[in-house]
Amino acid sequence: MKFFNREKEIFEILSVLDEEPNNIYFIYGPINSGKTTLINHIINNKLNDGYKVFYINFRTLLISEKKDFIEAIFTTKKEGILEKIKDKSEVINILTKGVGIVTGIPIPEVELNNLFEARINDAFQYLNDVLLETKKCGKRPIIIFDVLENFVFQNLCRSAPKNLQMIKEITANGQKYLLKEIFQFLVSLTKEQHLAHCLCLTSDSLFVEYVYNTGELRGRVEYIFVDDFDKEIALKFMDFLAEEKLNRKLSNDEKELIYSYVGGKAKDIYDIIIKTAHKNLRDVLEEKLLNEVNIMEEFLRDLNYIKPEVNIRGQMIEVNKKEIMEALELFKKKYVVKLHDIPKHVYVYLINENILFLNPQKGILKPQSFLVWNAIKKVV
Ligand SMILES: Nc1ncnc2c1ncn2[C@@H]1O[C@H](COP(=O)(O)OP(=O)(O)O)[C@@H](O)[C@H]1O
Ligand SMILES: [Mg+2]
Numbered sequence: 384m385k386f387f388n389r390e391k392e393i394f395e396i397l398s399v400l401d402e403e404p405n406n407i408y409f410i411y412g413p414i415n416s417g418k419t420t421l422i423n424h425i426i427n428n429k430l431n432d433g434y435k436v437f438y439i440n441f442r443t444l445l446i447s448e449k450k451d452f453i454e455a456i457f458t459t460k461k462e463g464i465l466e467k468i469k470d471k472s473e474v475i476n477i478l479t480k481g482v483g484i485v486t487g488i489p490i491p492e493v494e495l496n497n498l499f500e501a502r503i504n505d506a507f508q509y510l511n512d513v514l515l516e517t518k519k520c521g522k523r524p525i526i527i528f529d530v531l532e533n534f535v536f537q538n539l540c541r542s543a544p545k546n547l548q549m550i551k552e553i554t555a556n557g558q559k560y561l562l563k564e565i566f567q568f569l570v571s572l573t574k575e576q577h578l579a580h581c582l583c584l585t586s587d588s589l590f591v592e593y594v595y596n597t598g599e600l601r602g603r604v605e606y607i608f609v610d611d612f613d614k615e616i617a618l619k620f621m622d623f624l625a626e627e628k629l630n631r632k633l634s635n636d637e638k639e640l641i642y643s644y645v646g647g648k649a650k651d652i653y654d655i656i657i658k659t660a661h662k663n664l665r666d667v668l669e670e671k672l673l674n675e676v677n678i679m680e681e682f683l684r685d686l687n688y689i690k691p692e693v694n695i696r697g698q699m700i701e702v703n704k705k706e707i708m709e710a711l712e713l714f715k716k717k718y719v720v721k722l723h724d725i726p727k728h729v730y731v732y733l734i735n736e737n738i739l740f741l742n743p744q745k746g747i748l749k750p751q752s753f754l755v756w757n758a759i760k761k762v763v
Contacts (some may be wrong), residue, residue, distance in 0.1 A: 393421070405574060405617065411586065418586070419585045426525075433522060435524050436524075437484075437485050441529065458487030459491065471491065474491065503564055507568045528581070590738050597745070611753075617646065637664060643755050644668040647695040649670070651754060675754040708763060710726075710733060711733075713725065720747065738750065
């Protein structure tokens with residue numbers, strides 16, 4: 384897949400990586416806007432071999448306790464091969480080699496087993512040592528936490544659990560304060576030791592809001608918003624894909640039509656263009672919209688039977704269908720609504736259901752995608 388555009392975001396992220404680490408960075412935006420693609424493009428094509436990237440993927444993991452977290456961030460395997468890391472010298476070997484993106488933090492198997500028994504701080508200590516060692520080898524470490532949502536699962540079940548949020552819930556239950564410890568560690572890596580860049584990718588806007596409004600993280604976290612493409616760029620993206628995938632040009636009418644259905648969502652535009660190679664464009668668009676409308680209808684139908692509750696600062700608040708309909712009603716005429724125009728428990732619920740997306744920096748809410756927006760306009 385060829386990479387398209389994102390010049391502004393690339394410039395911004397490279398400028399951050401060029402400086403010494405000083406903040407935790409949240410790279411956030413709606414689902415399927417292109418965050419993972421962007422970061423992978425940068426680390427594969429834009430970084431010189433002065434950097435060492437540690438890529439941590441929370442995708443398939445449900446983090447509910449320390450053990451899950453440790454399993455998610457460490458690896459006992461050598462890159463690309465099934466062979467296990469035997470000792471520390473092999474770890475150092477991995478750190479010094481080439482440009483290299485390392486999936487997970489390399490650790491010998493014995494040491495990993497020890498960490499399961501130990502306190503979480505010992506895991507952080509090990510990680511800290513690896514990063515110091517990396518720096519000693521003359522490389523600048525970057526840690527990337529990617530919360531890659533499972534697209535299929537999310538379509539099947541709108542309330543798919545979101546991993547980073549799972550960690551937050553443990554915190555809410557007061558079990559282990561794992562999230563707090565993770566952030567303390569990341570603050571130490573950035574603001575205090577200036578040791579490693581930390582980039583957290585997420586579509587979970589409630590999580591971003593939580594971090595944004597958490598006093599103790601103020602002044603320690605910065606945000607880079609990776610939104611769906613705006614209209615001008617979306618139309619260019621269609622040209623770009625049509626040339627590559629269809630070997631033909633799209634007419635202006637075709638592009639306007641696609642935009643009216645899916646807006647500037649990279650993944651949706653991509654799916655439409657691919658299908659258009661062997662199907663009628665209008666049929667492809669209608670099919671995609673119908674899918675979204677069905678999901679929306681089922682969601683609203685279910686509200687006749689269930690009494691959902693959301694957790695606001697530890698207190699469970701009930702949400703009723705009438706409030707939800709009133710909130711969705713606001714989107715019939717506009718794409719963007721001010722945060723204050725919808726009661727908090729209602730927007731929290733709609734975000735959990737992946738219907739709305741919140742931008743805490745701008746204090747606005749919008750549908751997760753144009754498709755969702757179009758479904759709201761049809762159904763509500
Ligand atoms: N800049 C881009 N160039 C080409 N394709 C892109 C770009 N950004 C996103 N895409 C397409 O959109 C899909 C979803 O992007 P992804 O990075 O997985 O989204 P996110 O991580 O924000 O959920 C990708 O698989 C790719 O097909
Ligand atoms: Mg992603």
